[in-house]
Amino acid sequence: MNDLSGTPTAPLLEIRHLSKSFGAVQALKEVSMTIRAGEVVALAGDNGAGKTTLIKAVSGVYAPSGGEILLDGQPVRFASPQEARDRGIETIYQDLALADNLTIGGNIFLGREPMRKALGFLPVLDRRRMAEAARETMARLDFHVSRMDAPVSNFSGGQRQAVAIGRAVYWNARVLIMDEPTAALGVPEQRKVIALIHQLKAQGRGVIFISHNLQDIFAVADRIIVLRRGVEAGERRISETSHEEVVRLMVGG
């Protein structure tokens, strides 16, 4: 393995020689990477380089054709995204994440809503608990909301991204995989998401951050792994590389 990260903590997530082929097409060939607690690893590469295939293999969407995934040093196999999530690996997609018509609390607790007994016998949704948990969670992300009863459709793109991250944080995700979290956002919103990623890092979570935007990558990542046509083209510490070098790795030559 590489030791570019240079930190002494044991890896949270380790990917060893991961391959994935679809029929005759090999989308991913022997890619390895590690993520430590409190570390942000950027995944870069041109379209079709294998970034999405890699994260889908890690998050349980695809079963890898070869190689292994270790969580806390233990080999794991995820049959479904649900299993990966149960083990603390949460993927945050750009727009598939939220039910727009529900509140922040409703989204955080979607599918796992807390209930209480009204009048001593009638089970009802515990909206106050959802709102309080939502307020606390969002405050941990430095995101203070005045009205917890508004549907998330009232919020901006960056704020919605924060809600999706908040849900992962609330359910104790240890590794967050973020697929182009800034792509659909305006510049101030992008900066807000970058600030959120700094928060996650400070909380000791591992982040895999996929982006086309080198500015964002250099603003937040500790390391960058560049993929090209399914193979690892290079891995660099952000403090020791430059935009030019990364671009060279991406396009080859």
Added chain:
Amino acid sequence: MTSDPHIDRAAPVAPPADHGAGRLTLLQRIAKLRAWLFLGALLLFFEGWARIVYGGTFLGNTYNLQSIAIFAVARLLLATGQTFVIISGGIDLSLGFIMGLAAVVAAHVVVWANPLMPAPVAVLVGFLAGVLIACIPGAVNGFLVAYLKVPPFIGTLGMFGVARGVAFLLAGGTTVPVSNPVLSALGNSRLFGSIPWTVIIAAVFILLMHYVLSQTRFGQHNYAIGANPQAARRAGIDIRKHLFRLYVLSGACAGLAGVLYTAQFSAGAAQAGEPLLLDSVAAVVIGGASLFGGSGTILGTVAGAFVIAVIQYGLVFVDVKPFWQFISVGVVIIISVLIDQAQRSFSGGRQSE
């Protein structure tokens, strides 16, 4: 590319202290309450008419209120089931004939049970049979939509035809009369001499459905599925199971409407719910739901159903040609949808398509 790559790195941006999203604009408030505003305006109009033209009162007359309530019962029940389905992003076109099927089956079963058991038991058995029968087409709808991925419009349109045919076959092409004192008492007598029993049964059921939609996981998941099925699936909700139950519930609502029809008229008729289907969709839309799914409430639908009932009864009251009913209801639907669209485009809400 030539800029210093580290320039952004040291300066994480502090987000502003408070995100003020979530304040409702005036337009949003109007849109939310539009069914109640329509209802209030209509009642005011008919009250004014009664005072000026007849020198009497519209609202002060209990007979008017009872008639409107009885008139609204079946529409309310169908619209309640329709509300659940429309919030999930679907539509149920079969409700009218499921109601007719339940009415016919309930009538047949009460006729069969009359000589075998005491009158109240016969009525109870007939009611149960009617509601349970209505769950079968509901379950088929649910299976088609949830498991075979048939679009709700098409699947329930097919069931519209099937339920219609079966109901007419079972009724022998005519109505099925029943003679049972308890049944007719249930359909026509009043609590304290003023509140019809059918209205009370419907009100209790609708209150229960309001609870299910607004206070349970089932209701919460229904909204989530209507807004974003992928998000719901990713959150671990079993969408197929949910949709299946949803269409069974919707069928059961129509079943209850059918058995109450049989009680009210002491007869089952296959065409009992025929004119009510589009009224049920109209009530849901006037009540504030979007046909794209994800929004709507039972209370809104109740107001929407009463808007239709008040228009239809009120225009008889003011004695104009009945065709004005169609025009009035049509105009209210269009205005209602226009308010909804204005609210969406002006308030800057990020509604997904």
